[in-house]
Amino acid sequence: MKLLVSAASLRVSAACCVSALLFWTAAVSADIGSSGQMLLLQGAGATFPAPLYKRWIKVYSDERPQVQIKYDAIGSGEGIQRFLAHAVDFGASDAALNDEQLAAAGEGVKMIPATAGLIALAYNLPGITEPLKLKRDVYVDMLLGRIKRWDDPRIAASNPGLTLPKRDIVRVVRRDSSGTTYAFTNHLSAISNDWRDRGPGVGKIVDWPGNAMAAPGNEGVSARIRLSVGAIGYVEYGQARRLGLAMALLENAAGQFVAPAETSGQAALKNNLSAMPANLRLFLPDPKGEEAYPIVTLSWLLLYPRYDGAGRADAVKDFVTWGLTEGQTHSRELGFLPLPDELLRLSRSAVASIH
Amino acid sequence: MNMFEQARSADSVSGPPSKGDYFFDRAFQWLAKAFAWAILAVVAALLLEVGSKAIPAIKDYHIGFLTSTTWDANKDQFGILPEIWGTLYSSFLALIIAGFFGVMMAIFLTQDFLPPRLAAIFRIIVELLAAIPSVVYGLWGIFVVIPAIRPLANWLNETFGMIPFFSTSLSGPGMLPAALVLAIMVLPTIAAVSQDALRLVPYRIKEAAYGLGATRWEAILRVMLPTASTGIFGALVLGFGRALGETMALAMLVGNSNQISLSLFSPANTLAALLALNFPEAGETEVKVLMYAALVLMLITLAVNVAGTAIMTMTNKQAGGGR
Numbered sequence: 001m002k003l004l005v006s007a008a009s010l011r012v013s014a015a016c017c018v019s020a021l022l023f024w025t026a027a028v029s030a031d032i033g034s035s036g037q038m039l040l041l042q043g044a045g046a047t048f049p050a051p052l053y054k055r056w057i058k059v060y061s062d063e064r065p066q067v068q069i070k071y072d073a074i075g076s077g078e079g080i081q082r083f084l085a086h087a088v089d090f091g092a093s094d095a096a097l098n099d100e101q102l103a104a105a106g107e108g109v110k111m112i113p114a115t116a117g118l119i120a121l122a123y124n125l126p127g128i129t130e131p132l133k134l135k136r137d138v139y140v141d142m143l144l145g146r147i148k149r150w151d152d153p154r155i156a157a158s159n160p161g162l163t164l165p166k167r168d169i170v171r172v173v174r175r176d177s178s179g180t181t182y183a184f185t186n187h188l189s190a191i192s193n194d195w196r197d198r199g200p201g202v203g204k205i206v207d208w209p210g211n212a213m214a215a216p217g218n219e220g221v222s223a224r225i226r227l228s229v230g231a232i233g234y235v236e237y238g239q240a241r242r243l244g245l246a247m248a249l250l251e252n253a254a255g256q257f258v259a260p261a262e263t264s265g266q267a268a269l270k271n272n273l274s275a276m277p278a279n280l281r282l283f284l285p286d287p288k289g290e291e292a293y294p295i296v297t298l299s300w301l302l303l304y305p306r307y308d309g310a311g312r313a314d315a316v317k318d319f320v321t322w323g324l325t326e327g328q329t330h331s332r333e334l335g336f337l338p339l340p341d342e343l344l345r346l347s348r349s350a351v352a353s354i355h
Numbered sequence: 356m357n358m359f360e361q362a363r364s365a366d367s368v369s370g371p372p373s374k375g376d377y378f379f380d381r382a383f384q385w386l387a388k389a390f391a392w393a394i395l396a397v398v399a400a401l402l403l404e405v406g407s408k409a410i411p412a413i414k415d416y417h418i419g420f421l422t423s424t425t426w427d428a429n430k431d432q433f434g435i436l437p438e439i440w441g442t443l444y445s446s447f448l449a450l451i452i453a454g455f456f457g458v459m460m461a462i463f464l465t466q467d468f469l470p471p472r473l474a475a476i477f478r479i480i481v482e483l484l485a486a487i488p489s490v491v492y493g494l495w496g497i498f499v500v501i502p503a504i505r506p507l508a509n510w511l512n513e514t515f516g517m518i519p520f521f522s523t524s525l526s527g528p529g530m531l532p533a534a535l536v537l538a539i540m541v542l543p544t545i546a547a548v549s550q551d552a553l554r555l556v557p558y559r560i561k562e563a564a565y566g567l568g569a570t571r572w573e574a575i576l577r578v579m580l581p582t583a584s585t586g587i588f589g590a591l592v593l594g595f596g597r598a599l600g601e602t603m604a605l606a607m608l609v610g611n612s613n614q615i616s617l618s619l620f621s622p623a624n625t626l627a628a629l630l631a632l633n634f635p636e637a638g639e640t641e642v643k644v645l646m647y648a649a650l651v652l653m654l655i656t657l658a659v660n661v662a663g664t665a666i667m668t669m670t671n672k673q674a675g676g677g678r
C-alpha cells in the first residue's frame with residue numbers, strides 16, 4: 001500500500017517537475033544569448049509589433065548572415081524593464097516610456113516610432129456573419145462589465161439586423177504588462193469619464209472588473225477568443241485578421257462606425273501627426289477624422305544613444321534604418337500601418353544620431 | 356587450519372563477512388540514513404526558502420492578502436481570495452466526481468466481479484492515466500472536453516439559469532471543464548488507494564457476511580465499504596491534495612479570471628495556475644507576493660496530505676489488528 005502511494009506521488013511530482021521545467025526553460029532561454037563570432041543583437045518587448053519585427057529580422061539577416069538578431073516578444077512592460085536594466089540591445093514598447101521612466105533613463109534612451117497598428121475589438125459569436133457595430137458608450141460599458149449579456153438592448157440598438165445570442169459576454173484581456181493594454185485603456189479613458197475616474201483608468205496592466213479572462217500576449221488573447229464562444233477582447237488587428245476573428249466596427253470621434261482596416265488606420269495617423277513632440281512620443285487616444293479608426297497606436301523601438309563594443313552601434317543603426325525604409329513595405333501584409341513619410345524621416349534622423 | 360581459515364578457502368561458497376563487507380554494509384546504512392534525512396532537509400529547505408522570500412510580502416499585506424480580491428500589479432494591490440476559492444472549488448468538484456468513480460472502480464476491481472487477470476489489466480490501465488502529462492490533459496480539455504460539454508452547459512444555463520451553479524453560460528475555459536479534467540487526473544490516485552483499502556479487509560469478514568445470509572451487494576455496501584471506510588477516506592483526502600496542486604492542465608482550462616462565482620460555467624483561477632502563469636513576467640513586488648501565494652498553497656496542500664496520510668496510517672493499524 002505504501003509502495004503504491006509513493007509510486008503515485010512520484011508520478012505526481014514528476015508531472016510537476018515537467019511543468020515547472022517548461023516554465024523555467026521558457027524563462028531562462030529568454031535570457032541566454034551566446035555570442036560567438038557573429039554579432040548578436042538582443043531585443044525584447046512588445047508582442048503587438050512582434051510579427052512585423054520577426055519578419056524584419058528574418059529578411060534582414062537572410063541578407064546579412066554576420067549579424068544575428070533575436071527578439072523576445074514578452075510584452076512592453078517587461079521589455080521596458082529589460083531595456084532600462086541594459087539587459088538588451090534594443091527594447092520595444094507600444095506605450096513608449098512613461099514620464100517616470102523617461103526621467104529615470106535621462107539621456108539614455110531614444111524612442112523611435114517604428115510602426116503603427118490598430119487595436120481591434122475581436123469577438124467570437126458563431127452564426128453572426130454581419131460585423132457588429134458598437135457605439136462608444138456601449139463598448140466602454142461592455143468592458144466595464146456593466147453590459148453583461150450579448151442580447152442587451154443597447155447592443156441590439158445599433159445592430160438592428162442581427163439576432164444576438166442569449167449569452168454572457170466574456171471579456172478576454174492581457175495578463176502581462178502590455179502596451180496594447182496601455183493604448184487601449186488610453187483610448188477608453190479619453191472617451192469615457194467613468195472609465196478614467198471610476199473605472200480601471202490607464203495602465204499597462206489594469207484591474208479589470210468582473211469576469212475577464214486573462215491571457216498572455218496578443219497571441220494568447222486571440223487564441224482564447226477563438227476558443228471561447230461569446231468572448232470579446234482587444235487585440236492587434238493583424239493578429240486578429242490572421243486568426244480569422246470577427247472584428248467590431250467602432251464609433252469614432254466623428255460618430256461614424258469604422259471597421260479596422262489599413263485605410264481607416266492610415267486616416268487616423270495622417271490626420272493627427274501634427275502634434276508630434278520632439279521626443280517622438282505621440283499617443284493618439286482618440287484620433288479625429290471621419291474615416292479614422294478610433295484605436296490606433298504607434299509602436300516604438302527603444303534604443304540607447306550610444307553602444308559599447310565594436311560595430312554594435314552600427315549594427316543597431318543599420319538594422320533599424322533598414323526597418324524604417326525597406327521594412328515598412330512588409331507592414332501591409334501583416335496588418336500593420338506603414339508610417340507616413342514625414343514621420344519616417346523624423347525616426348531616421350533620430351536613429352542617425354546614435355553612435 | 357582452523358574453522359575460519361577453512362571457511363575462507365577458495366572452494367567454499369559461503370564464509371564470514373570480510374572487512375570489506377562490513378565496510379560496505381556500514382557505508383550503505385549511512386548512505387540510506389543520509390538520503391532519508393535529506394528528504395526531510397529538502398522539504399524544510401523548500402519551506403524555508405519560500406517562507407523567507409514571502410516574509411516581505413507577509414509584512415506588507417498581512418492576512419488581508421487572503422481575503423482581498425484585487426490583483427493589480429500597477430497599484431501594488433494584491434489578494435488571492437478568488438484563487439483560494441477557485442483552488443478549493445475546482446478540487447472539491449473534481450473530488451466528488453473522481454471519488455464516486457474511483458470508489459466504484461475499486462469495488463469493481465476488488466470484489467470478485469472480474470477474473471483476477473482481467474482485473475489486473477484494468478488496474479494497470481487506470482494507473483496509466485497518471486502517466487499522461489498534464490499538458491496533454493490540458494490540450495485534450497481544450498479541444499475535446501470543452502466543445503463536448505458546451506451545448507449541455509448552455510442548455511442548463513438557459514433552462515435553469517436561476518440556480519447559482521448554472522447562472523452563466525459556458526464560453527470556453529471555465530470551472531466545469533477544469534474540474535472534469537482534474538477529476539480524471541486524480542482518479543488513479545483515488546482508485547488505487549481505495550483498492551488497497553478494500554483489499555486490506557480480511558476476506559473472511561466478507562465470508563462471514565455471506566454466512567449470515569447477506570447478498571453480494573449487502574456484503575459490499577454494508578460490510579466491506581464501512582470496514583474500509585477510513586482507508587477510502589484517506590484516498591479521497593490524498594486525491595484532494597493532488598488536485599489542489601495540479602498546475603498545467605488547470606492553467607490551460609480554468610479561464611484565468613480573477614473572480615469568485617458559484618457558477619460551474621464561469622471562468623475562474625487557481626493558486627497553482629496563478630503562480631505558473633504570473634512568475635515569468637512578474638516584477639519585483641509581484642514576485643514576493645507570488646511567494647506568499649506559493650506559501651499559502653504549500654500550507655494548504657501540506658495540511659491536506661498530512662491529514663490523508665494520518666488517516667491511512669490509522670487504517671493500516673486497524674486492519675492489521677483485525678488479523
